[in-house]
Amino acid sequence: MDKQAYLIKRLESNIQSCKESMDKFIEKLKEDPAYALSWGTGTFQTAANLKVYEMVHAALTAETPCSIQAVKETLMDRVLHKSKYPPQSTSPCSNLMEQYELAAYADLLSDLNIYGE
Numbered sequence: 001m002d003k004q005a006y007l008i009k010r011l012e013s014n015i016q017s018c019k020e021s022m023d024k025f026i027e028k029l030k031e032d033p034a035y036a037l038s039w040g041t042g043t044f045q046t047a048a049n050l051k052v053y054e055m056v057h058a059a060l061t062a063e064t065p066c067s068i069q070a071v072k073e074t075l076m077d078r079v080l081h082k083s084k085y086p087p088q089s090t091s092p093c094s095n096l097m098e099q100y101e102l103a104a105y106a107d108l109l110s111d112l113n114i115y116g117e
Helices: 003-031 033-038 041-061 068-084 092-115
Strands: none
Touching (some): 003 068, 041 068, 068 092
16 A cells, blocks of 8 residues: 555544544533533544544545645645744634644644655
8 A cells, every 4th residue: 555545544544533532522512511511622622633634635535636745745834824823813712723723733744754755
């Protein structure tokens, strides 16, 4: 299996795992909303990871797929941009989501270094 196919398979597994985690949170939210939200910070991280994994998966499986190098360059651009311009919304949830997205971009970028082209 080539590097790109392996990465796609790994992203699909990560996406599935994130969706399962979100489904569990939704069930907890239905059972006891106050408790679920009180301890739901990890859900922001899961949602940010899901967003990034789906974005990269879409780029790698498009009709004209991106190369791993192109994905790495895009992720680096996003890491630099989000680092230079940190979130300053009046919404704490929006700021938290932005922070977790930055972390997800950086985490995936560091993982992609093993897939170099």
